Amino acid sequence: xxxxxxxxxxxxxxxxxxxxxxxxxxxxxxxxxxxxxxxxxxxxxxxxxxxxxxxxxxxxxxxxxxxxxxxxxxxxxxxxxxxxxxxxxxxxxxxxxxxxxxxxxxxxxxxxxxxxxxxxxxxxxxxxxxxxxxxxxxxxxxxxxxxxxxxxxxxxxxxxxxxxxxxxxxxxxxxxxxxxxxxxxxxxxxxxxxxxxxxxxxxxxxxxxxxxxxxxxxxxxxxxxxxxxxxxxxxxxxxxxxxxxxxxxxxxxxxxxxxxxxxxxxxxxxxxxxxxxxxxxxxxxxxxxxxxxx
Numbered sequence: 001x002x003x004x005x006x007x008x009x010x011x012x013x014x015x016x017x018x019x020x021x022x023x024x025x026x027x028x029x030x031x032x033x034x035x036x037x038x039x040x041x042x043x044x045x046x047x048x049x050x051x052x053x054x055x056x057x058x059x060x061x062x063x064x065x066x067x068x069x070x071x072x073x074x075x076x077x078x079x080x081x082x083x084x085x086x087x088x089x090x091x092x093x094x095x096x097x098x099x100x101x102x103x104x105x106x107x108x109x110x111x112x113x114x115x116x117x118x119x120x121x122x123x124x125x126x127x128x129x130x131x132x133x134x135x136x137x138x139x140x141x142x143x144x145x146x147x148x149x150x151x152x153x154x155x156x157x158x159x160x161x162x163x164x165x166x167x168x169x170x171x172x173x174x175x176x177x178x179x180x181x182x183x184x185x186x187x188x189x190x191x192x193x194x195x196x197x198x199x200x201x202x203x204x205x206x207x208x209x210x211x212x213x214x215x216x217x218x219x220x221x222x223x224x225x226x227x228x229x230x231x232x233x234x235x236x237x238x239x240x241x242x243x244x245x246x247x248x249x250x251x252x253x254x255x256x257x258x259x260x261x262x263x264x265x266x267x268x269x270x271x272x273x274x275x276x277x278x279x280x281x282x283x284x285x286x287x288x289x290x291x292x293x294x
Contacts, residue, residue: 006197102240116180157186198223234272237265245284
């Protein structure tokens with residue numbers, strides 16, 4: 001069995017389900033079975049017996065109706081993969097989760113056509129890293145925000161001009177001089193960032209602590225630890241919503257509003273600090289923090 005999964009919990013549930021299907025198939029053929037823990041003797045038993053093993057291993061609340069529905073639909077064949085993705089993910093626990101979908105970083109290049117607002121602005125600022133130009137700020141309700149640009153996107157072309165080797169000032173000057181009625185951008189989505197999907201514990205804990213958005217500690221045996229959270233990484237998005245410039249107490253409220261599954265987007269702290277070094281605290285107040293459409 002092989003595939004891609006949003007979280008380790010999804011992978012473990014899928015493994016248990018496949019083991020149970022193998023056992024049932026062997027029983028139907030009259031073949032002996034190796035001992036497999038937490039197995040059932042029928043279709044309904046398979047689902048019921050799956051929950052205790054999930055709770056014991058993952059610390060999830062298997063009585064949560066959302067968990068039961070997701071796994072039941074997966075086992076019964078009603079779902080299991082996040083549709084519309086370039087590579088489908090097997091997701092018996094997190095299937096259909098909007099946070100996973102909103103957070104996806106697509107591979108390849110994307111073309112965006114923008115205009116300028118009545119002030120003559122696109123609503124972005126950029127920073128140069130390793131001879132590339134990256135979005136460091138997206139103003140809320142700006143043409144850039146409405147066009148779907150996000151913090152950390154790499155600008156490859158502006159009106160046919162390759163941005164490789166540009167300084168920050170040269171890139172900003174080029175965009176300032178561009179015709180405001182139509183600006184063609186080619187970008188690569190957030191190449192320095194990665195997404196991690198985790199599940200809250202039965203107590204509603206996310207499994208790590210942060211200061212000014214920087215991850216500083218990871219709780220042992222938490223979903224965050226199992227799914228590869230790293231310290232000295234900056235929270236950039238939660239379920240696709242940008243949290244750059246948001247204070248820790250507001251970030252906590254976002255986490256508290258999430259019922260079970262959270263997908264965070266992170267990047268190394270040293271890169272984050274370099275990208276935002278020219279962005280003042282007052283400017284962060286107008287950063288786009290809207291929730292992306294799916």
